[in-house]
Amino acid sequence: MMEFKNNKGIFQQIADNICERILSGDYAPGDKVQSVRQLATQLGVNQNTIMRTFLELQHSNIVENRRGIGYFVTENAPDTIREFRKEEFTKEILPTFIQQVKLLRITKTELEPLFNQLKENEDENK
């Protein structure tokens, strides 16, 4: 069975976007994240939904709540996010990818760009 559309809950989508911005460097550790009201206004999304986003991010130690001031990106946020993303990759993206590889009978030669990237990653880690 193929799944074409399976969006995450809206609070999760917003959390993913904030994580993406932390990974890309838009937000550095120690930076203040936009407030609940700012995000609600920008996105047209219920404030309770955004509150839930921050609760999730706080629970995962990606942001911390400084009372009365707002939410701030934690020191370890980029590493933490990478760990979460890796887990998601292994559990969800990789099996779907393998399934497609099987279904389309993809060969090694066709996946060369992938192998090149893997080699580059390994060289970087040396």
Add this chain to the structure above:
Amino acid sequence: MITINNLSFAYKKQAPLFKDLSLEEGAGQIIGLLGKNGAGKTTLLQLISGLLTPNAGEITVNGQIPIKRSPEFLEQIYFVPEEFIMPTVKIFKFVEAHAGFYPRFDRTLFNDLIKQFELDQNKVLSKMSHGQKKKFRIAFALSTKCQVIILDEPTNGLDIPSKAIFRQMVAGALEDDQTVLISTHQVKDVETLIDKILLVDNGRIIFNNTIIDLSEKYDFKIVSHLPEQVLYSELNPMGYKVVTAANGNTSEVDIELLFNAINDGVKFN
């Protein structure tokens, strides 16, 4: 905030619309009121606003009984009906005359919202298009800062960019002690805005749940083949739109699909 106990209501010489309807809603929510045509959405909103008298049962809003229409009640509620007639006065004159009824009226917010909707305060209300009148009423409603704001089909007549502005306004302008009740058939217009769904059918509230709860308990997706444990499915150009039990992940709630599933008899708890 809004409490309804065993409400019954019937229009004259008609079968009862509500029988024994009960409801309890707290502050700080944006509630989407859904239901088929003729289910009684507007009637329920009018009962809560004190525009209609219940046949039996009781309604209290902030401890006040709506139909008594006391000033303490009226200054805390604002109702934007689906259809309305506006007087032949300029916007700023209307605001001068009406803002005083609402102790928390926020003029700075009003000016800001009017600007966002691209309305001119020197325009005469009766001469504006339906969509512009609606935008004015929505901006005025939010500026009252009333604890209960009722919007009946607010996005009907709004142009495409205004619908997004509407969502941004409502999401951004609310305080913790306010509750917004939005009745609509245009669920896509309010999908990200509401945090709770109430569904009225056959004289009762047959569904009352938060979006977050639904997104954690159920999976709404489009698939090529029907899975085995499916709660509800609909044909779709890509295969099927389905609702299944959640598999540990959260899912974006497809309110139209949910509505059809409930109508089809699927029980969500």
